[in-house]
Amino acid sequence: MNESVQVIPLLNLALVSIPVLLVIGILWRWSLSPGHAAYALGRMLVQLLLIGYCLMYIFEAENSLVVIAVLAVMVTVASWIALGTIKTRRTVLYKQALISILIGGGLVLVVVTQGVLQLQPWYLPQYMIPLAGMVFANSMNAVSLAAERMNAELERQMSFDQARNIAMRAALIPTINAMLAVGLVSLPGMMTGQILSGISPLIAARYQIMVMCMIFAGGGLSTAMFLEMSRKRFMECKNF
Template identity: 60%
Template structure:
């Protein structure tokens, strides 16, 4: 098996956008909001190309301070985006969200990188940053779902304790589904990438088990911490309704 992944020529990369264009045809014909989808696809393209070059520079530098700064920026962005779907004033919850993702995700990241993989050096960027991205992104999604459900429950007069349980359960539906489907319905990204790069499927499966546990644990811890830290803000809002 080949030990490297071949680069994709730009002309070949353009072929991947054919299904995207077909979706835009559907959006336009059905008079849906295609402009928002266009902005999202454009941002994806620009952001991924830029981050590719940026990460190449960071990996080459191998400086702990730069890696930590990048991860703090990631946590900040995840915290802001997590509150994007709620009508609640996100500024009132930003600190709680940041702390929840930082602690819940950070503890899990430290456990995996230092206890399981045992990075050397401990901040090895090629491992630390991608793993941090997976952790913070999933924590962000869980908190986003929890915020929306919690707010809706409180608006319907449900007590905070019951609303918190409903919010946590709703936030964890994608996580549970992912665990049930892995290996049967889908081969997750990291496992697929390792297999494509020539790694043994057994070793790839071991790493994917670590990733699934990492994602499940960090998302749960971050969401639980957020629901605990934000109780005062949501209770105050519920009282005002």
């Protein structure tokens, strides 16, 4: 198979802004705060351009301390964003979210990078950073969904164990749906990217299986830890 990947000229890339602007126009026409979406799009552009340059430096440096620093930033930011659904108590539960995402996602990341892939060196940034981004981002989303649902169920005077079970189930819905749909409805990002770069679909499928298991386990472990570690905090104040 062809192992080269097509380079997208900037002018061609600009074409994708046409349907984006159509959506912004619809939001404006319907008075649905298009400014927030426009801000998110602008921030996305800046962040991706900056991370592109940063990753070039990190990949060339091949320094374990740099990789560890990047992972630390990922976990720190992910833990803060995860509690955005309960902003009034964000600082109260931040420690629990941080520890949960660090241990839950970190454990899965170690198994994948050191057991499945057996990276040499162990911190190989071309693999470590993208995989860490996947597992920590998914753990962040799962914890965020669980925190919001836990808060809502406790406000309905649900017992902690019942609310915890509902929150856990809700947190895993997106990942479980993705596993049910993969290969039938969608080809996920990693598999699509590898196929576009010329890698055999059979090899790409193995990597995608690894990724799906990784994000399911990372999200599940992080959420379970967060809910149990936050038991006292949730019970102390049921109205966030």
